[in-house]
Amino acid sequence: MPGPFRGEFPIVVEGVRNAFGESVVHEGLSLKVRRGEIIGVVGGSGTGKSVLMRSIIGLQVPTEGRIEVLGEDITAARGDEDIDIRSRWGVLFQGGALFSTLTVAENVEVPLREFYPEISDELRREIARFKVVLSGLPEDAANKYPAELSGGMKKRAGLARALALDPELLFLDEPTAGLDPIGAAAFDALTKELQDTLGLTVFLITHDLDTLHEICDRVAVIADKRVIAVDTIENLLKLDHPWIQEYFNGPRGRAAHMAQERIVRTDKKMDKPAQAGD
Numbered sequence: 001m002p003g004p005f006r007g008e009f010p011i012v013v014e015g016v017r018n019a020f021g022e023s024v025v026h027e028g029l030s031l032k033v034r035r036g037e038i039i040g041v042v043g044g045s046g047t048g049k050s051v052l053m054r055s056i057i058g059l060q061v062p063t064e065g066r067i068e069v070l071g072e073d074i075t076a077a078r079g080d081e082d083i084d085i086r087s088r089w090g091v092l093f094q095g096g097a098l099f100s101t102l103t104v105a106e107n108v109e110v111p112l113r114e115f116y117p118e119i120s121d122e123l124r125r126e127i128a129r130f131k132v133v134l135s136g137l138p139e140d141a142a143n144k145y146p147a148e149l150s151g152g153m154k155k156r157a158g159l160a161r162a163l164a165l166d167p168e169l170l171f172l173d174e175p176t177a178g179l180d181p182i183g184a185a186a187f188d189a190l191t192k193e194l195q196d197t198l199g200l201t202v203f204l205i206t207h208d209l210d211t212l213h214e215i216c217d218r219v220a221v222i223a224d225k226r227v228i229a230v231d232t233i234e235n236l237l238k239l240d241h242p243w244i245q246e247y248f249n250g251p252r253g254r255a256a257h258m259a260q261e262r263i264v265r266t267d268k269k270m271d272k273p274a275q276a277g278d
């Protein structure tokens with residue numbers, strides 16, 4: 001079992017082409033994700049954000065290009081070696097993708113059973129319960145079925161399963177879609193906390209401007225079949241690409257930006273020692 005990845009870029013995508021029949025989704029797409037960062041991935045609907053994620057985790061084989069994950073060539077990986085890498089990432093798919101006939105805890109146990117069949121039933125149950133709580137669910141949620149959970153709780157249950165194997169990489173596909181603003185903000189805070197405390201690298205597909213402003217270290221923009229820019233939002237705003245300007249500088253983008261500035265100002269004020277007249 002290799003130790004944790006210590007290189008600078010746990011995900012390296014180089015010159016990838018993905019096509020379905022005549023329809024080319026990616027052409028010459030490259031992206032490097034830094035270790036320990038939360039990278040937001042944005043782009044219009046159908047630009048291939050999910051296809052990119054699926055390529056990185058080996059579910060979609062590109063017709064051209066190379067993808068390295070945690071130092072392993074995923075586009076060439078076969079057999080046991082492939083499985084070895086798979087145990088080092090966790091994925092929260094759109095909608096949670098929970099098994100409806102299993103309880104939350106049993107869902108979390110699925111990857112544990114697959115990758116560590118030698119673990120005793122008792123220990124496996126204990127680990128599952130720990131992950132449920134780590135994901136911010138009440139302990140009693142462990143015995144509930146997905147149908148008994150709210151949308152936000154389902155996402156957290158999916159997250160608990162993604163964290164089952166103590167991954168180094170966490171993939172989140174639109175985690176706040178369908179959540180109310182309070183639920184979305186809470187999920188963002190949890191993602192940030194997990195990145196900080198567990199040292200995770202997070203690949204986060206989202207349309208949520210608040211999430212991008214709030215927790216992403218950098219944002220990768222997909223347009224014209226490739227990643228056209230990867231940078232902080234502040235630097236992306238300096239580019240004059242029409243989609244980037246419309247997305248970040250449109251009415252919703254500006255509102256999210258102003259909200260973020262208000263939060264930063266309030267935080268600074270609270271950090272300041274109290275003075276007479278404050």
Ligand SMILES: Nc1ncnc2c1ncn2[C@@H]1O[C@H](COP(=O)(O)OP(=O)(O)OP(=O)(O)O)[C@@H](O)[C@H]1O
Nearest residue numbers: 020023025043044045046047048049050051052205
């Ligand atoms: N298995 C597949 N077979 C055929 N076409 C596919 C397949 N998977 C994805 N596509 C196509 O690839 C394109 C990109 O899809 P993808 O789901 O990655 O977009 P996205 O950027 O994640 O979109 P959204 O923001 O709407 O979720 C779409 O045109 C989609 O129809």
